[in-house]
Amino acid sequence: MDKPQVVTVRGLRKAYGNRVVVDGLDLDVPTGEIVGLIGANGAGKTTTVECIQGLRRPDGGTILVLGYDPATQAAELRPLLGSQLQDSALPDRLRVAEAIELIRTPRARAGAELLEQFGLAQRRRSAFGSLSGGERQRLFLVLALLNRPRLVILDELTQGLDPAARRNVWAAVRQLHDEGTTVLLVTHEMDEAEELCGRVVVMRDGRVLDAGAPADLVDRHAGTATIRFSMPDAPAPLLDQVRQLDGVHEVERAGARVTVRGARPVIAHVGAALVRWGPVPADLSVHVPTLEDALLGLLDGAEADEHVAEHRELIGGRR
Numbered sequence: 052m053d054k055p056q057v058v059t060v061r062g063l064r065k066a067y068g069n070r071v072v073v074d075g076l077d078l079d080v081p082t083g084e085i086v087g088l089i090g091a092n093g094a095g096k097t098t099t100v101e102c103i104q105g106l107r108r109p110d111g112g113t114i115l116v117l118g119y120d121p122a123t124q125a126a127e128l129r130p131l132l133g134s135q136l137q138d139s140a141l142p143d144r145l146r147v148a149e150a151i152e153l154i155r156t157p158r159a160r161a162g163a164e165l166l167e168q169f170g171l172a173q174r175r176r177s178a179f180g181s182l183s184g185g186e187r188q189r190l191f192l193v194l195a196l197l198n199r200p201r202l203v204i205l206d207e208l209t210q211g212l213d214p215a216a217r218r219n220v221w222a223a224v225r226q227l228h229d230e231g232t233t234v235l236l237v238t239h240e241m242d243e244a245e246e247l248c249g250r251v252v253v254m255r256d257g258r259v260l261d262a263g264a265p266a267d268l269v270d271r272h273a274g275t276a277t278i279r280f281s282m283p284d285a286p287a288p289l290l291d292q293v294r295q296l297d298g299v300h301e302v303e304r305a306g307a308r309v310t311v312r313g314a315r316p317v318i319a320h321v322g323a324a325l326v327r328w329g330p331v332p333a334d335l336s337v338h339v340p341t342l343e344d345a346l347l348g349l350l351d352g353a354e355a356d357e358h359v360a361e362h363r364e365l366i367g368g369r370r
Contacts, residue, residue: 076254089238148175228247255350277338278338
């Protein structure tokens with residue numbers, strides 16, 4: 052049985068002057084899931100979530116968030132949303148506890164409990180300006196969750212953070228998911244989307260190119276694994292055997308260097324074949340395709356399709 056949708060967007064369109072930023076976009080965010088919006092700069096991700104929150108009025112299409120139209124029912128919707136936007140900031144002198152009191156409503160959770168949950172209990176009397184980047188992002192998460200929202204929207208949550216701080220913030224987002232909170236995450240970080248999201252939506256020029264679980268997108272658009280190793284005296288029967296393995300697409304040899312490409316399960320098959328023939332080469336390396344590879348493949352494919360369409364239009368105009 053399909054989950055009910057927290058967000059349903061159909062045919063969303065938004066332009067600034069003559070520049071179309073979102074162009075006929077459809078989007079679904081099911082209850083209790085983490086859905087990621089990914090794509091290059093200028094894809095329309097931030098504008099999309101701003102329309103979903105009622106911060107911008109669309110030029111066309113329909114949006115329903117928790118049953119409300121954010122363009123006309125923002126007052127009813129606002130208490131049900133929690134958000135951290137890309138340009139979130141607070142006055143440097145504002146203390147952590149003061150920020151909580153400023154944001155809280157009668158339905159709010161205990162601020163002290165949230166600060167403890169996100170590792171900020173010892174910083175409640177600290178000024179915002181004295182917090183580290185990771186502490187600021189965790190504070191924004193606290194503020195986003197304070198009033199028990201049913202949907203949390205996060206835009207470039209870990210931008211500019213060091214690896215340790217990013218991991219801490221990821222853990223906090225996973226905790227939201229474990230508690231049943233629905234999350235819409237905008238990110239440029241493919242490892243972040245792969246780590247957190249059950250489903251990702253790839254955008255380009257305000258349109259959806261594809262959507263699905265990260266692993267499914269990788270299989271569709273970047274399913275080729277690459278295995279490289281050196282074997283100066285590689286016997287021809289070994290290479291012939293490797294070529295016959297399930298999933299192998301290509302075997303290249305350049306001097307002592309051997310490169311094998313194929314579907315991801317080929318990694319195990321090639322490894323087993325090398326073990327049977329003798330010591331595994333010391334320089335054996337494996338590249339497993341990632342969501343970033345899938346995104347690049349999608350964007351390159353979309354650009355190629357556009358060039359073909361332009362070429363056909365040009366030729367058609369000459370007839």
